[in-house]
Amino acid sequence: MTANATSLPNAHPYTGTDKIIVGNGNQLAITHIGNTQLTGLHKSLNLNEVLCVPAIHKNLISIRRFCCDNDFYFKMDANGFYLKDNKTEKVLLTGSSFDGLYHIQTSLFIACQIACYGKRTTQDVWHARLGHPSYSVFTTLLDKYHLPLDGAIVSNKNCHICSLGKSCRLPFEDRQSHAQFSLAFLHLDL
Ligand SMILES: [Zn+2]
Numbered sequence: 259m260t261a262n263a264t265s266l267p268n269a270h271p272y273t274g275t276d277k278i279i280v281g282n283g284n285q286l287a288i289t290h291i292g293n294t295q296l297t298g299l300h301k302s303l304n305l306n307e308v309l310c311v312p313a314i315h316k317n318l319i320s321i322r323r324f325c326c327d328n329d330f331y332f333k334m335d336a337n338g339f340y341l342k343d344n345k346t347e348k349v350l351l352t353g354s355s356f357d358g359l360y361h362i363q364t365s366l367f368i369a370c371q372i373a374c375y376g377k378r379t380t381q382d383v384w385h386a387r388l389g390h391p392s393y394s395v396f397t398t399l400l401d402k403y404h405l406p407l408d409g410a411i412v413s414n415k416n417c418h419i420c421s422l423g424k425s426c427r428l429p430f431e432d433r434q435s436h437a438q439f440s441l442a443f444l445h446l447d448l
Contacts, residue, residue: 260317263310266292278311286313296362298341298350303328316359334360378408381415390420 259278263269269292277285290310295302304327305319321332329344338354353362384407385391388399393413400407437443 259309259311259314261310261312261314263290263292263312266290266294266308266310268292269310272309278309278314286311296351299352300343300348300350303330303341303350319362378406380408381411382417385415385417386419390417390423 260266269290272288272291274288276288278288279285288309288311291307292310293304293306294308295304297303303324305324306327307323325332328350330341330350331344332341333339334355336355338352339360340349340353341351342349351362353360355361384400384405385396388396391399393415397411399405400411435443
């Protein structure tokens with residue numbers, strides 16, 4: 259149950275006669291019904307036939323229905339709960355317990371269509387984003403993941419960060435002294 263009908267994409271008005279009866283005997287009206295999803299750790303989790311009850315103060319989930327709508331199992335103790343996939347045993351959702359309730363730390367996923375657009379960027383930016391890889395690794399990543407590049411790729415690009423990263427010694431200081439004859443100064447690189 260949720261109080262907010264906007265979290266139910268494609269919700270439609272509830273035409274049944276059922277009411278939600280709460281502890282003090284009040285009967286709460288159901289206005290809409292619809293499906294939605296929760297964003298889990300590895301995949302989205304289905305919530306089918308969710309009731310919109312505007313008078314409730316907290317979203318409530320029937321664990322049995324939740325487990326029936328998804329192929330997972332639910333375990334809880336005094337501190338919290340977790341959901342695990344029946345086949346893979348992967349943890350899909352965790353939560354803590356306080357105020358006598360188990361709280362799911364995620365938001366209702368609204369399955370609406372979202373338009374996204376991106377902009378091609380330069381070789382220098384991709385090189386930095388990918389962690390300053392070598393040219394061969396860089397081209398492999400570009401090909402493998404079809405990264406959109408603005409302009410042609412250049413093999414001998416100079417990167418100041420890479421140069422600093424590969425330097426193992428500081429440069430020699432400038433000296434103003436000059437030798438007056440051969441072997442007057444000896445420079446040793448120890
Ligand atoms: Zn670099």
